[in-house]
Amino acid sequence: MTYEAVIGLEVHVELNTPTKLFCDCPNRPGDLPNLNTCPVCLWFPGALPQLSQEALEKAVTACLGLNCTIQTESAFDQKVYYYPDLPKGFQLSQHHKPLAKKGWLDILVDGRKSQRLGIHHVHMEEDVAKLIHETEGRTPVSLVDFNRAGAPLIEIVTEPDIRSPEEAMEFLKVLRSQIRYTGASECSLEKGSMRVDANISIRPQGSGIMNTKVEVKNMNSIQNVGDAIAYEIKRQTGCFEKSEPVLLHTRLWDPEKQMTVPMRSKFSGPCVPDPTVPRIIINDTWLAEKKAKLPEMPIQKVERFIKSYGLTRDEALIMSQDRDLSEFFEKTVINYHQPRKAANWITSHLIPALKEREISINEVFLTPERFQSLLCMQDKDKINAKAAREVLLRLLEENKSPEEIVEEQGFRQLSDIDDLESVVERILQDNPSGIQDYKAGNTKALGFFMGKAMKATQGKANPKMLKELFTKKLA
Amino acid sequence: MNSTIFSFYPPEEKPGSLRVAIQPNMSCEGWPSNAGSNALENYTALEDATVIRLVKKADARIVGSVHMSELGFGLVGDTGGQAVRENLADVALITDNMGEARVAAAVSGLPGFKPSCAIVSRLGLIGLIPSMESWGMVGRKIPNINSIMAAVCVNDGQDFSMTGETLPDFNKGLLQFKQSATIGVAEKYENRLTNSERSAWKRAVVMMENAGFQIETIKMPEAKLFAQVHNVIGAVEASSSAGKYDGVRYGHRAAGTANWNEMYLKSRGEAFGTLMKAYLFQGAYFQFENFAAFENACRVRGSLVDEINHVLSKVDWIASLTTREKPHAYKTAGISEHYEAFAFTIPASLMGLPAIQLPGIAWDENVDFGLHITGSPLSDPEMLALAAYLEPKKGGGSKK
Structure with a gap:
């Protein structure tokens, strides 16, 4: 039975x-x-x-x-x-x-x-x-x-x-x-x-x-x-x-x-x-007054997030779960045109960081404006994703703008073509065997060069430009 | 300091023309407040009850705290009426659960009053039956009672059960009495009375008619219903109210007990007197074993209120004797004897109506049973005016 x-x-x-x-x-x-x-x-x-x-x-x-x-x-x-x-x-x-x-x-x-x-x-x-x-x-x-x-x-x-x-x-x-x-x-x-x-x-x-x-x-x-x-x-x-x-x-x-x-x-x-x-x-x-003061509840918010910001249902659910966080999300995307990217950053990086610290979004220095400019800096390749994650964590604990942190900590991405070119050339000179491997058709060799270049620039090199330079030089 | 009449009085007298005696269940800061029970042994009030604060503010002084019955139920051991009769106080405040203030006054040949429910703050009154208890008073004269009411009928914003309606105004002094009133008397009321009671009652009726009142026969609910409903609801509320007396933070605590359960059981067993224990036991019985009886009592109470309201829409006042020939309210031992002794005063307590006892009107041979008058809610000032009108006309005064 x-x-x-x-x-x-x-x-x-x-x-x-x-x-x-x-x-x-x-x-x-x-x-x-x-x-x-x-x-x-x-x-x-x-x-x-x-x-x-x-x-x-x-x-x-x-x-x-x-x-x-x-x-x-x-x-x-x-x-x-x-x-x-x-x-x-x-x-x-x-x-x-x-x-x-x-x-x-x-x-x-x-x-x-x-x-x-x-x-x-x-x-x-x-x-x-x-x-x-x-x-x-x-x-x-x-x-x-x-x-x-x-x-x-x-x-x-x-x-x-x-x-x-x-x-x-x-x-x-x-x-x-x-x-x-x-x-x-x-x-x-x-x-x-x-x-x-x-x-x-x-x-x-x-x-x-x-x-x-x-x-x-x-x-x-x-x-x-x-x-x-x-x-x-x-x-x-x-x-x-x-x-x-x-x-x-x-x-x-x-x-x-x-x-x-x-x-x-x-x-x-x-x-x-x-x-x-x-x-x-x-x-x-009296009851009508109380009803009028009631905030938009998660059930309605989920639908609105899907409709207004093009989030998937899962993304909308996560963004609306906590009232403070949902308000943070909405303030972030007022002047930021990639709501899904903001949602994904909140889900993958911000929420876990808050959980780890056992604090709420209202108890940190990070504001929606600062979060938005951090995302923009990354979009414009001023910093890379790894550095952006580092900056995010510092923004929780320090009352500074992302620009200030990037400057202070030297997180700015190396995007100067001349600087990068000299790095690329030096690495190629030091590793002739790698060039042979690459020319022999070993695609892993490119990864090897990229790793070397990142190490040499302490992770600050713009990976996209780096890749292009290597491909060009090796051609 | 203490005496046969006072359980406590202050060593120094304070100024104030009206002398007021209180009971040790009325919180007076720093005074012993055992509410007449070992369950509150050595308990000292932390702050003044609203009424005490207001009395102190008026042109009055609190002369002492009398002896009282356990937790204000009945009158066994109470000396409040005696304090006024022996001229040690002008007014004695007596907690009125079932008519204690009015019966104490009747037995002492004095006027006694219970105001409408919810017009005097109960904050600081160590009560027993919240839905019926009231600050009652025994006074030397009606104007003394009016002065106290003028002082204490104030909304303190702390007793949320106080009436939301405008409070009656006692500050203009006694009102001019309107003579054209009708007084209702229950159909076949005399059949319930003993010979001596009946003779006193007849004298009272003649006196009321001579004073210009129109007497009308009214159909009242069955008399014993009031006592039964009061007993069931009162016992249940008492059981809840007294639940906090466990001897842990104050009050009597039994010695040599093995664990907390034993401590509670033994402490409570030793603390309460026989009468109170029986009453609390009844309450626990209705709470745990016969809740349906309690629910019925609440329903009957509701319909009694409706019936009395109907009666009071036809007549201005309802009159009866105040006390009975037997059993004696100060000496009686059992619960059923209590309900018999207070039979005439219980309806006003159960309904929350104002009621007054007047001496020297309903008497026979050597016994003054007292004339008891009940009126509509918030008719308190008019009731005191009526009482003052009747007071000087008493036919021979108290014989006690």
Whole structure:
């Protein structure tokens, strides 16, 4: 029998608002423990939560980016459970009346076929404190850091529309890109601003039944999510074949061992309407303003890039993935008439260099204007491709124009015909055996001469002119 | 410093003509604020509650913090009414969850008031039942209550549940009372009363008619529904509110426990009194085991609000006794006895309506049961005007 997987994702995204969800404390991950706290997020007696307008706006913007219908009325509930990272005994979350419903994202399956995956709803909630487990001597101690307590989150709950690890990964990439575009979050699984839980069950192909699902947590990258789902499908298929029951529980992904391990039986506490935080009523005018402020989303941008700049779909996809990078690309090609060349340089050289340095395009000295003049210098044979790559790397770290760097470092290409001619003549004189080889029909000899000439000019010779000169002299 | 009436009072007196007593669940910076519970043992308020800040700003001084029932549920151990009766304060602020301020006033032969919900900021009130709790007050006279309301009915922008509508204005002093009002009385109300209660009630009706009011019989929802709905929703909200009292950062912490789970269980087990434990247990039961009952209670609450609004569109006020002959609100032990003792004051708490208790009108032999009047939301200033109009006409005064 063949089986198919039924996969639904629950994605927590930490909004990048300056303050927390219900108080004015800074929402700044990475600060010293318990620095950003107040009576509200420490939940001291007598404190009252005050919903942040900015968090609501960012949440709405993110939901619009996921094609959701914003609900006219939404409300907070208390998700009741006790754990040391939640000392007030309940988490404020929207269970009965979520902020948004019925969203969707289109993904490309096998890089071609477009498929629409549904989002059941998106709700707002507050994050809990962070527990740090240490030992003092031999005694295990648990420390609580409240900096994260009360940070604004949205939870995106998908429909069980996903059928494979690849689809799940593709969905997450599209989701990440969409939310990053809205500016609501960085959506980094690695840094914890995006957390993904996957619910997975197995059924005989096409049977349409919903079997017991297993929840998998602790995936710290999109690749981890794919691996964990693939493992879980295999494990559950094994259970089916051995007629062992699949139990409702939660498992943790162990990236070292590349397997999921059981964690606890799934706990769901009651959700009681919160009597303190007022209901959220959204009117059409306000919503229309938010919609109008929404940037052009990647899906539309891809189409426009193909049409306006003649990019291939793959090129357009890469150019539109990151909002900042897409804006960088567009500014570069305002006065540059080879958009495909710019796109290829961004893909092959700029993106890998940024990745290696773990920084974004906004954190480097390189501007679109400088990038454009670098490309032009290469087009005009002022520098060769190898030198251009070197200059690009320096432009990331130095606040200088490409012209300045080329001058300083002596990257200017040797294109003076007289200079090159003397180099060519000297090399031919020094290597008479090479000339004989060439004349005997050995085409590799030309390469040999080119190498010698490049070495002699420290890689600065214009290769095109060099080749022409050698061919002429040897004729 | 402390005494039989005050759990804490400051060593030096501050200036201010009106003397105000508070409860230790009302945050007053630097004052012990245990809310009458070991679960908040040694907890000191970090900053003033909005109401406390506003009272300090007015021509008033806070004379001390009285003893209170655990977390403000019921009146067992409360000395707020006593502080005013013994002339140690002109006004006592008493948290009103189910009628505590009004019943404390009735038992002390004094006026007591609970404002409309959402017109006084709850910031700094260490509460228990957020959807029903209110700053209540017992005053020597109605003008004292009006002065406090004038000081505290201010939107502080920090309690987001406050009404978006214009707040009632108490600053012009007591309004001139309009005499042509109609007062509604529940159909067959007398059938619910004991002989002594009925005799007091009849006296009150005669007095109201003599004062020029038109008494009309109204159809009210079944009386016990109010108590049942209050009990289910109140217990659930209390269970959530008290969830944070774990003895970790403040409050009683049990000694000699092996791990954190044991620490929480034992600390909470030791911290709360029997009545509160029973109430929290009920709340947890509805949260975890019988959520449908809670949902039903919320639905019934909604329809009760509709029915009362309908009644209040036909009459200006609704009247009843304030307190019952038995059980005694200060001594009663069980939850069901509490709901019986507060039966007449619970509807206004559940609906968020303003309500006032007046002494010396509904009395029999040696017992003053108190006249209880409820009105429409935000009718608070008119209600105080009505009370001031009735106050000097009391037929013989409190016999307590």
